[in-house]
Amino acid sequence: MTRLDWLSQPARALHGNVRVPGDKSVSHRSMMLSALAEGRSHIRGFLEGEDTRATAAVLQKLGVRIETPSEGERIVDGVGLHGLRGTAQALDCGNAGTGMRLLAGLLAGQAFDSTLVGDESLSKRPMRRVTEPLAAMGARIDTQDGLPPLRVHGGQPLKGIRYTLPVASAQVKSALLLAGLYAQGETEVIEPHPTRDYTERMLAAFGWPIEFEPGRARLSGGHRLRATDVEVPADFSSAAFFLVAGSIVPGAELRLPAVGLNPRRTGLLQALRLMGADIAVENQRESGGEPVGDLIVRHAPLHGVELPEALVPDMIDEFPALFIAAAVAQGRTVVRGAAELRVKESDRIATMAAGMKAIGARIEETPDGAIIEGGALRGGEVDSHGDHRIAMSFAVAGLVAQEPIRIADCANVATSFPGFMELANGCGFDLHAA
Numbered sequence: 394m395t396r397l398d399w400l401s402q403p404a405r406a407l408h409g410n411v412r413v414p415g416d417k418s419v420s421h422r423s424m425m426l427s428a429l430a431e432g433r434s435h436i437r438g439f440l441e442g443e444d445t446r447a448t449a450a451v452l453q454k455l456g457v458r459i460e461t462p463s464e465g466e467r468i469v470d471g472v473g474l475h476g477l478r479g480t481a482q483a484l485d486c487g488n489a490g491t492g493m494r495l496l497a498g499l500l501a502g503q504a505f506d507s508t509l510v511g512d513e514s515l516s517k518r519p520m521r522r523v524t525e526p527l528a529a530m531g532a533r534i535d536t537q538d539g540l541p542p543l544r545v546h547g548g549q550p551l552k553g554i555r556y557t558l559p560v561a562s563a564q565v566k567s568a569l570l571l572a573g574l575y576a577q578g579e580t581e582v583i584e585p586h587p588t589r590d591y592t593e594r595m596l597a598a599f600g601w602p603i604e605f606e607p608g609r610a611r612l613s614g615g616h617r618l619r620a621t622d623v624e625v626p627a628d629f630s631s632a633a634f635f636l637v638a639g640s641i642v643p644g645a646e647l648r649l650p651a652v653g654l655n656p657r658r659t660g661l662l663q664a665l666r667l668m669g670a671d672i673a674v675e676n677q678r679e680s681g682g683e684p685v686g687d688l689i690v691r692h693a694p695l696h697g698v699e700l701p702e703a704l705v706p707d708m709i710d711e712f713p714a715l716f717i718a719a720a721v722a723q724g725r726t727v728v729r730g731a732a733e734l735r736v737k738e739s740d741r742i743a744t745m746a747a748g749m750k751a752i753g754a755r756i757e758e759t760p761d762g763a764i765i766e767g768g769a770l771r772g773g774e775v776d777s778h779g780d781h782r783i784a785m786s787f788a789v790a791g792l793v794a795q796e797p798i799r800i801a802d803c804a805n806v807a808t809s810f811p812g813f814m815e816l817a818n819g820c821g822f823d824l825h826a827a
């Protein structure tokens with residue numbers, strides 16, 4: 394991938410409508426379930442990001458016909474639960490932990506062998522969290538010391554298990570539920586803290602009998618998925634950068650239409666409100682079985698908080714953005730219980746701490762979080778380490794720093810948020826390739 398650096402400079406005010414792209418989690422799942430369903434599914438609002446396109450490309454390699462009538466639209470001719478065809482080619486998940494972990498569960502139930510590979514960052518992410526419980530179901534998956542590539546052996550009979558997740562992870566839960574479609578008997582997943590329930594909701598929408606409530610999901614093998622149409626909401630995690638930007642830039646007022654508001658995703662909304670943010674939700678409605686609404690954010694002075702640990706799983710991808718809000722808030726913010734941040738696209742605690750120190754913020758790393766003292770940001774040079782959420786978070790910081798912020802290694806923003814720069818500049822950022 395060609396290296397891309399950014400320069401983000403102070404803006405005057407932010408105004409306008411910001412239409413963020415489709416939800417990444419929902420897009421991955423819509424592609425997988427449509428592929429395994431019987432009949433033709435129509436997906437609208439599909440995220441045109443590298444992560445979700447990689448998932449679509451994997452399914453195409455496995456024999457699924459997918460058409461793209463227009464941007465954000467996919468028509469998928471499902472092959473049925475047992476209709477995928479094996480391939481000797483490696484299946485490339487790119488940068489996507491979600492893609493690789495969910496596909497590991499899905500492929501564990503197939504008659505053929507497959508190999509899942511990823512980019513440099515994904516190749517360092519822990520996979521035992523899925524391969525161990527899948528092995529308990531009867532799957533055979535080889536790893537390189539717990540890391541990708543994953544060699545999934547087909548033709549293994551699976552049996553359902555009851556599994557209590559050691560860490561809150563929607564990816565692990567979803568991998569087990571997808572394997573559970575192919576298992577004999579009941580698969581039940583119990584979570585220490587409830588996580589996003591898109592797999593459960595979508596399985597139900599595709600006609601698979603499933604029981605679920607926050608913290609627990611249960612299904613049996615031996616049913617069928619029926620094609621259906623999926624409306625993907627706008628991604629709250631992408632909206633998050635604009636919620637922080639709108640909160641910290643004096644005079645800002647931004648409207649973010651039709652954002653997915655699944656309660657397992659909106660922890661940052663609560664966190665920012667605890668810090669004094671002015672964010673209104675208008676026009677709340679349901680779309681494609683998910684709550685959505687328009688978010689209106691206006692500048693407000695923020696103050697530090699002791700972040701309630703219960704919010705952590707509901708805002709797991711929003712910590713880089715929250716750290717920037719905390720860096721310019723008045724007083725101290727304390728984050729605990731977020732050790733999972735260390736095994737994302739980068740070690741997000743270490744990467745944020747290094748970058749924030751480089752631009753004059755005061756942050757102390759802890760094993761499972763950070764202590765941040767609010768103040769002024771000086772500006773300077775930071776390295777995103779190829780982590781999309783870190784790159785976008787420092788772009789937001791650049792809005793209020795005294796000097797420009799130069800951000801290294803930003804090309805991976807295209808994994809989750811293609812067009813971020815254009816949207817940002819459209820509402821008043823001053824963000825350019827450097």
Ligand SMILES: O=C(O)C1=C[C@@H](OP(=O)(O)O)[C@@H](O)[C@H](O)C1
Pocket residue numbers: 417418419491561562563564565567589709710733
């Ligand atoms: O299931 C999903 O779609 C996701 C779950 C989360 O990961 P974990 O399950 O590892 O917490 C999140 O960080 C990721 O961006 C998307």
Ligand SMILES: C=C(OP(=O)(O)O)C(=O)O
Pocket residue numbers: 444488489490491492710737738782809
């Ligand atoms: C952690 C993330 O995604 P994934 O695990 O799918 O790579 C993310 O998008 O912040």
